[in-house]
Amino acid sequence: MSETLRLETQGITKTYGHLHALNDTSFDLRVGEVHALLGHNGAGKSTLVKILSGVVHPDSGTVRIDGEEVYPRNPRHAQDLGVALVDQELSLVSVLTVEENLRLGSRRVVSSEELRTLLDTLGLEHVKLTTLTGSLPIGEQQLVEIARALSRDAKILILDEPTATLSEPEIERVFAAVRRLAAQGKSVIYVSHRLGEVLTLCQRATVFRDGKVVGTKDVADLDRAGIVEMMLGHLPDFRTGSEKRTPENPQRISIQGLSIPPRVPAFDLEVQGGVIVALAGQVGCGASEVLRALAGLVPNARGTVNLNETKLPLGSAVKALAAGVFFAPSDRKEEGLFLSHSIVNNLVATRLPRVSRGGFIQKSRQNAVVMKLLGLTGIAPERRDLDVGVLSGGNQQKVLVARGINQPRSKMLLFDEPARGVDVGGRADIHDLIRGAAEQGNVVIFHSTDLDEVFDLADVIVTMFGGRVVSVRSRAEATPAAVLTDMTHGAEGISA
Amino acid sequence: MSVVEDVLPSRFSISGMDARRKITLLVTILFFAILIFATVTTTGFYSVQNFKAIITAAAIVGIIAVGMTYIVISGNLFSLSVGITAAVSASTFIWALRFGLVGAIIIAVVFGAVVIGLQGLLIGFTGANPIIVTIAAGALQEAVAIWITGGVSVYPPENSPSFAFLVSPLFGIPFPVYVFVVAVVLGEVFIKRSRFGRGIYLMGESPRAGRTAGLPITRLTTGAFVVAGVCAAVAGILIGAFNQSGTMTASRTLTIDAISAVLVGGTAVIGGRGSVVRTAIGAIVIATISDLLLLRGYSTPVQLLVLGVIVTVVVILSYLNSERAGRS
Numbered sequence: 001m002s003e004t005l006r007l008e009t010q011g012i013t014k015t016y017g018h019l020h021a022l023n024d025t026s027f028d029l030r031v032g033e034v035h036a037l038l039g040h041n042g043a044g045k046s047t048l049v050k051i052l053s054g055v056v057h058p059d060s061g062t063v064r065i066d067g068e069e070v071y072p073r074n075p076r077h078a079q080d081l082g083v084a085l086v087d088q089e090l091s092l093v094s095v096l097t098v099e100e101n102l103r104l105g106s107r108r109v110v111s112s113e114e115l116r117t118l119l120d121t122l123g124l125e126h127v128k129l130t131t132l133t134g135s136l137p138i139g140e141q142q143l144v145e146i147a148r149a150l151s152r153d154a155k156i157l158i159l160d161e162p163t164a165t166l167s168e169p170e171i172e173r174v175f176a177a178v179r180r181l182a183a184q185g186k187s188v189i190y191v192s193h194r195l196g197e198v199l200t201l202c203q204r205a206t207v208f209r210d211g212k213v214v215g216t217k218d219v220a221d222l223d224r225a226g227i228v229e230m231m232l233g234h235l236p237d238f239r240t241g242s243e244k245r246t247p248e249n250p251q252r253i254s255i256q257g258l259s260i261p262p263r264v265p266a267f268d269l270e271v272q273g274g275v276i277v278a279l280a281g282q283v284g285c286g287a288s289e290v291l292r293a294l295a296g297l298v299p300n301a302r303g304t305v306n307l308n309e310t311k312l313p314l315g316s317a318v319k320a321l322a323a324g325v326f327f328a329p330s331d332r333k334e335e336g337l338f339l340s341h342s343i344v345n346n347l348v349a350t351r352l353p354r355v356s357r358g359g360f361i362q363k364s365r366q367n368a369v370v371m372k373l374l375g376l377t378g379i380a381p382e383r384r385d386l387d388v389g390v391l392s393g394g395n396q397q398k399v400l401v402a403r404g405i406n407q408p409r410s411k412m413l414l415f416d417e418p419a420r421g422v423d424v425g426g427r428a429d430i431h432d433l434i435r436g437a438a439e440q441g442n443v444v445i446f447h448s449t450d451l452d453e454v455f456d457l458a459d460v461i462v463t464m465f466g467g468r469v470v471s472v473r474s475r476a477e478a479t480p481a482a483v484l485t486d487m488t489h490g491a492e493g494i495s496a
Numbered sequence: 497m498s499v500v501e502d503v504l505p506s507r508f509s510i511s512g513m514d515a516r517r518k519i520t521l522l523v524t525i526l527f528f529a530i531l532i533f534a535t536v537t538t539t540g541f542y543s544v545q546n547f548k549a550i551i552t553a554a555a556i557v558g559i560i561a562v563g564m565t566y567i568v569i570s571g572n573l574f575s576l577s578v579g580i581t582a583a584v585s586a587s588t589f590i591w592a593l594r595f596g597l598v599g600a601i602i603i604a605v606v607f608g609a610v611v612i613g614l615q616g617l618l619i620g621f622t623g624a625n626p627i628i629v630t631i632a633a634g635a636l637q638e639a640v641a642i643w644i645t646g647g648v649s650v651y652p653p654e655n656s657p658s659f660a661f662l663v664s665p666l667f668g669i670p671f672p673v674y675v676f677v678v679a680v681v682l683g684e685v686f687i688k689r690s691r692f693g694r695g696i697y698l699m700g701e702s703p704r705a706g707r708t709a710g711l712p713i714t715r716l717t718t719g720a721f722v723v724a725g726v727c728a729a730v731a732g733i734l735i736g737a738f739n740q741s742g743t744m745t746a747s748r749t750l751t752i753d754a755i756s757a758v759l760v761g762g763t764a765v766i767g768g769r770g771s772v773v774r775t776a777i778g779a780i781v782i783a784t785i786s787d788l789l790l791l792r793g794y795s796t797p798v799q800l801l802v803l804g805v806i807v808t809v810v811v812i813l814s815y816l817n818s819e820r821a822g823r824s
Contacts, residue, residue, distance in 0.1 A: 297708065321710030335708050338701045340768060349698055349709045356691040403709070 004031045005067070006187040007052075007156055012061030014047050020211040021047040025061070027206055027213060029156065034178055034188045036198040036219070039208030039231055039423075045191055048208075049158055052189075053085040054078035065156070079107070084149030085158045090141055092148075094134025101133050102148050110151055118147050122177040138283075139170025143177060150181070157181065158189040161421070163197060167282035167449060168487065175201055195224050195424075196452055207231055228424055245274040247441030251308055251324075251411040258303035260289045264467040267303070271460070273411075273441040276434065278448060278458030281487050286467035287447035288330065291414045294445075295327030296320030307411055307443075324411030326350060326404035330420055330447075336400045339389030343379065343399055344370050346388050350403050373402045376436070378429060394426030401430050405437045413437050415446040419453055431457050451480050463487050530785060538791050548670060550780070550787045555676035556731050558779035560750055561757035562683040563727025565775045568758050569687065570720035571700035571767030572619060572626040577634030578728040579750030581608055584641045585732025587650040587742025597657040601733060608729025609722045611637065616721025620714035641744060650742035662737035672734045676776075679727060683772040686723075696720055701768030749800070756782055756807045764814060782806075 007029040014022040022044045029035050037045040050056035052063065054072035063070055065081055072078035075085070092101045102115050112129060119127055122143045133141060142162055149157055159178070163171045178188055178201060190202055198205055199219060206216040207230040214230045250273030258267040264286040271277050279287035293301035296317040305312040313319040320327075329335040337346055347370050348355050355366040374381050377398040383391075388399055397419065404413050418434060419427040434457060438444045448454050454461055461478045463470040463486035470486040534541040560578050567575055585604045592600035615633045619626050652659075662671055687693035695716045699706035707713055731750070736742050761778030763770025782803065789799045 295708070296710075317707055317710045318712045327708065329708050335702075335704045338698050338705055338768075340701055341698065345694070345698065349711070352691045352694060359692065360690050361694055 005029070006031045006033075006065065008064040009048070009052075010062050010064075012048065012051060012058045012063070014051065014056065014058050022051075022058070023211040025208075025211075025213050027216070029187045029189060030204075031187060032182050032185045033204065034182050034190055034202045036202040036205040037189060037191045037208065038195075038198065038205055038227060039214075043208035043231075044211040045208045046160075047211075049085065049160060049189070049191060052078065052083055052156070053158060054083075076107075079152050079154075082153065082155035083158065084152050084154035084156070085160065086142075086145050086149050086162060087160050090138075090145055092133045092141055092145060094132070096133055097130050098127060098133055098136075098144055099129035101144060102129075102151050104148075106148075106152060108151070108153060115147075115151060118151055119144075121180060122147050122150075123173050137170070139166045139173060142166060142170070142174060146174070146177060150186075154186070156187050156189065158191070160191045162190075163192070163194065167284070168484065169282070171197070194450070194452070195227055198227070199224070231424055245435075245439050247274040247439060250274045250441045251443050252306075253308075253312075253412055253443045254304075254306045255294070256304040256306075258290065258293060258301065258305065260286070260293045260298055260301045263289050264293075267469065269445075269462065269469075271443050271445065273443045274438050275444070275459045276438050276457055277443075277445045277460045277462060278454045279445060279462050279464055280448060280451070280454045280458075280483055281464035282449055285464040285487070287464045288416055289467075290464075291327060291416050291445065291447055292329075294320070294412070295325055295414055297327070321350065324407075324409050325414065326407065326410055326412070327414040328400050328404055328416065328418060330417035332396055332400050332420075337388050337396060340387050342385045343374075343388055343391075344384050346399050347373050347403055351407055354407070373406060376406065376433060377402045392426075394422045394429075397422050397426065397430060398433070401433050405433055406440075410437075410440075410442055412443040412445070415444075417448055417450075418446050418457075419448075419450075427453070427456075451484060454483065455480060526781070530788065534788050538788060540791055541788065546787065546791070550783045551673050551676075552670045553786065554779045554783035555670070555672040556734055557750065557753040557757055557783065558676045558776055559672075559679045559727050559731040559734070561754040561761075561775045561779050562679045562772050563724030564754045564758050565683070565761075565763055565770060565772050566687065566696065566720040566723040567626070568763050568765065569700045569767055569770050570696045570717060571703055572616075572717060572720065573765065574626065574751075574755050574758075575612065575615065575630040575721070575724055576627060576751055577615075577630045577637065578612065578724060578754060579747040579752075580634045580637050580744075581611055581725065581728040582732035582735060582750055583742070583744050583747035584611075584637050585729040586736030586739070586747075587641060587645065587744075589733045589736045590650045590652050590740075590742040593656040593659065594653040597659055600659075604733050604736075605726055605729045608725040608727075608732065610725070612725030612728060613718055613722040616718040616724075617714065619721070620717025638744060647744075652740065659737045662734060675730060675734065679730065680772055680776045683723070683727075687772060692716065692719055697768055699767075752803075753782065754779075756803055759807055759810050759814075762810070762814070765811070 005028050009025065009027045012022050012025045013020070025044065025048060027048065037048065039045045047056060051058050052072065054074045054077050063072065070081050072081060072083065093104065096104070099112065099115060103110070115129060119125070124140060124143055124147070127136065127140060133144060136144065146157070146159070162174055166174065178190070182188055190198070192198055199222070202219050204216055205219055205222060205227065207214040207227065209231060252273065253271050255267060255269045259265055267290050269277070279290060281287045289298065292298050293314060294305065296313070296315055296319060299315045301314045303314070305314065307323060310323070312323055312325065333339065338349065344366065348366055351369065352361070355361055355369055370384060371381060374384060379395055379398060388396055391399070401415065401418060404410070415434065419430050422430060434444060434446070446457065455475070459475050460472065461475060461483055462472050463483055465487060540546060560582060564574060564578060567573070585608045588607045589600050589604035592603040595603065611633070615629050618624055619629050664671060666674065687696060695711050698709070699711055699713060699716050703713060735747065757779035758775050759765065759778065760781055761770070761774035761776070763774055785802060785806070786799050789802060
């Protein structure tokens with residue numbers, strides 16, 4: 001990395017109505033640097049990314065690339081200027097081949113040999129140009145997406161949450177590719193919520209808060225607490241050990257020989273309420289399936305599950321809910337929430353019997369329940385009638401989690417990736433909601449692929465790999481290295 | 497500053513609601529434009545007699561459409577056999593008059609509820625395509641009905657109880673209109689206020705999310721179809737009473753008329769949104785248009801043509817709106 005500036009922005013301001021999305025922001029990016037943009041959802045980093053990639057136009061301020069003042073008019077123009085954006089969501093066409101995707105929408109004439117070399121430099125030596133893109137694992141698709149950005153001859157590569165949906169080995173491959181690109185003199189802007197990744201991968205980090213740059217620092221001078229302090233403006237209460245919860249009447253669950261074809265042969269677990277259990281593992285480790293089976297969503301699941309000595313019926317979500325089991329799926333948009341329904345309707349969707357009388361919804365009961373939950377989640381009561389679909393990701397996730405808590409008849413709460421795609425502050429709120437549920441004596445089991453989350457929330461860490469339990473440790477005796485090793489089961493190339 | 501993220505999209509969504517309101521507005525403007533046009537040009541439109549004709553015509557279709565609204569909001573598209581069920585219910589009612597008037601009504605209603613409810617059970621339990629299931633069920637009903645009756649009309653038994661009041665005016669307004677009003681009020685209150693109705697709306701928006709939230713999908717789907725069955729049977733009873741006989745040809749366009757009423761009312765085909773009151777307005781709009789064309793001497797094909805054009809326009813408009821909402 002040299003000290004030469006590749007990109008420099010000065011005094012960028014962008015307002016939406018009376019809201020400052022960006023307020024007099026200055027930022028610079030060096031040649032060969034991986035530079036993290038950090039901040040809450042809505043802190044301003046996405047707006048800066050959109051301005052650089054020509055999606056949004058600033059009200060004022062200047063952008064210089066290699067010393068020359070430029071004004072990205074639209075994404076195509078930004079591409080010509082050497083700026084390429086790899087969005088959080090994959091934009092590949094799955095029914096086209098890798099080569100067709102690489103060429104899609106490109107203005108440059110690139111030979112197949114060049115594309116081949118490009119894939120090789122990204123560690124995709126084994127992927128043929130003629131392979132159908134949809135048949136590749138998600139992580140490799142993400143790399144193809146990066147290859148596409150690079151094939152436009154980008155000098156500046158913007159990666160927006162590139163690892164959100166990837167497993168640890170896949171993340172490692174993206175990292176290796178990013179490091180190689182930086183070594184070749186490309187500049188990378190790396191937007192992420194995952195502080196661990198930033199500390200591992202980036203040289204400098206710029207933190208945004210409320211539309212302003214809080215500061216830019218060398219990552220070597222930063223640690224997790226330091227970054228979080230910059231993001232939040234205060235030091236949060238980081239829990240270092242699990243505190244003892246001693247609920248009065250804890251629930252008990254005993255799972256024996258739970259089999260979920262084809263992924264999970266046999267799963268056993270005994271837990272008492274008040275303890276938060278993490279099923280830690282990569283995508284595809286089987287933890288998701290275990291939670292779904294317990295929630296009655298897998299018809300062919302078999303095994304013995306006893307909730308307080310009562311057999312829990314498998315294969316019916318209706319019966320599971322009636323037995324006091326609540327489940328929050330990982331895909332809140334497709335499977336979790338009713339996006340064009342109000343916050344109110346979403347919050348009471350799992351407790352319609354409780355707010356009804358004689359088959360009719362009682363407004364007063366509904367209000368009481370909703371006000372209580374809004375109080376717990378910190379969502380302003382006057383927003384209760386807004387459609388959930390217009391809320392930020394963090395608030396959507398809060399609604400989804402809140403749907404399951406504070407039910408008098410609840411016994412077991414299951415969360416699949418409870419803070420997926422949520423910023424640090426939102427994550428802390430969601431974790432507090434889950435801790436509250438455990439304090440009430442519920443059995444709480446969650447699945448996460450994210451070590452930070454596992455260590456922040458769990459009292460007991462169960463690692464899973466390939467459908468089997470690898471280890472069970474208490475929070476006190478677990479170390480991130482050991483857990484990560486078990487999660488990846490000896491897979492190579494892990495550096496965390 | 498999550499305010500930025502939260503406030504911006506909500507503004508988009510308000511424009512989304514505006515779009516939906518625009519449809520209602522459009523339907524209303526269209527309706528009044530036709531009314532004004534009719535005042536000026538069509539002789540005999542503004543007469544008590546004609547209004548009665550419109551509202552009576554709207555009533556039968558409207559009652560069926562109330563039930564259809566439940567199916568559409570539940571996210572199960574349409575039933576393509578409610579018209580046939582109404583016709584078979586009419587024959588059932590006429591035949592069952594031998595058990596007395598109340599008995600005949602109960603038998604016909606139970607018949608409609610069971611026949612259409614079973615289709616809902618099948619769809620809810622297996623996730624089968626509602627269009628295919630209801631087409632098959634329609635063919636089955638028609639075949640069985642013709643087999644039993646030998647293809648001839650069913651007439652009331654001798655010494656049958658009097659049922660003429662079912663289609664006679666009461667305080668100057670035909671009885672079916674009262675039935676229509678009651679069906680709309682009950683239908684609207686039930687779907688908006690009941691636990692079952694709330695479940696129907698949620699499931700219609702997203703069956704996957706509904707399942708995960710523990711909503712009883714099979715029960716809700718069956719329930720929506722049972723409501724449609726009861727409505728079809730009630731309409732069938734009125735049709736039977738009006739014709740004083742039961743015949744399969746009584747109801748050819750009823751299904752498409754009912755679907756048109758739901759769509760013109762602005763209830764979304766994709767489910768999760770809409771209302772029974774909107775459907776009632778749709779039914780009246782369609783009846784008015786048919787009446788106008790009839791008064792002006794246009795033939796049935798022209799009436800069908802106009803209906804087809806209107807429904808197509810509404811479908812395109814609502815598609816455009818959902819696209820726009822989806823993109824934002």
